[in-house]
Amino acid sequence: xxxxxxxxxxxxxxxxxxxxxxxxxxxxxxxxxxxxxxxxxxxxxxxxxxxxxxxxxxxxxxxxxxxxxxxxxxxxxxxxxxxxxxxxxxxxxxxxxxxxxxxxxxxxxxxxxxxxxxxxxxxxxxxxxxxxxxxxxxxxxxxx
Numbered sequence: 655x656x657x658x659x660x661x662x663x664x665x666x667x668x669x670x671x672x673x674x675x676x677x678x679x680x681x682x683x684x685x686x687x688x689x690x691x692x693x694x695x696x697x698x699x700x701x702x703x704x705x706x707x708x709x710x711x712x713x714x715x716x717x718x719x720x721x722x723x724x725x726x727x728x729x730x731x732x733x734x735x736x737x738x739x740x741x742x743x744x745x746x747x748x749x750x751x752x753x754x755x756x757x758x759x760x761x762x763x764x765x766x767x768x769x770x771x772x773x774x775x776x777x778x779x780x781x782x783x784x785x786x787x788x789x790x791x792x793x794x795x796x797x798x
Contacts, residue, residue, distance in 0.1 A: 672696060673696075673697050673718040673719060673786060673789035674699075674716060674717045674718055674719075674789075675692050675698070675699045675717060675719050676700050677699060677721045678702045678705075678720060678721070678722045678723060678726065678734060679701070679723045680703050680704065682701075682703060685701045686701070688778050688781055688782065691778040691781065691782035692782045692785060695782050696786075697785070700717075704726075705728070705733065712737060716742050716744075717742065718744075718745065718788075719746045719747070719785050720734075720746070721748050721750060721781065721785050722734060722735060722748065723750050723774075725752055725774075731749070739765070739766055739767045745767060746767055746769040746791070747767045747769065748768075748770040748771075748781075748785050748788060749772070750772055751772075751773065752774040770784055770788060
């Protein structure tokens with residue numbers, strides 16, 4: 655993971671690649687922590703605290719990557735990922751969870767746009783590096 659953090663620093667110093675990121679997380683404080691880490695890497699970030707807010711954001715603009723909490727109330731996460739896949743087929747989804755329900759990797763079979771599955775205790779800078787990496791790939795961009 656350290657390599658990606660270094661790439662993130664090099665990436666930023668070279669002018670950076672602007673990616674649009676949508677964070678979907680009900681817990682406001684943690685979402686803001688993730689947002690700040692992504693902004694440090696040069697990303698433009700929107701935060702949605704509900705499925706309805708997330709859908710509204712996706713109707714208005716394209717996001718290269720969505721950081722999506724699998725533990726959303728009412729089990730809305732898979733539906734949001736499905737809508738993203740329909741509305742913006744190139745959008746990638748990085749799932750974050752504190753549970754073990756998809757720990758067998760089945761999320762990659764259920765959601766065609768899934769690019770990652772990480773535990774909620776991941777360090778914000780590591781999550782940001784992963785999101786920035788996959789977001790750049792979604793936009794057919796490459797790391798230096």
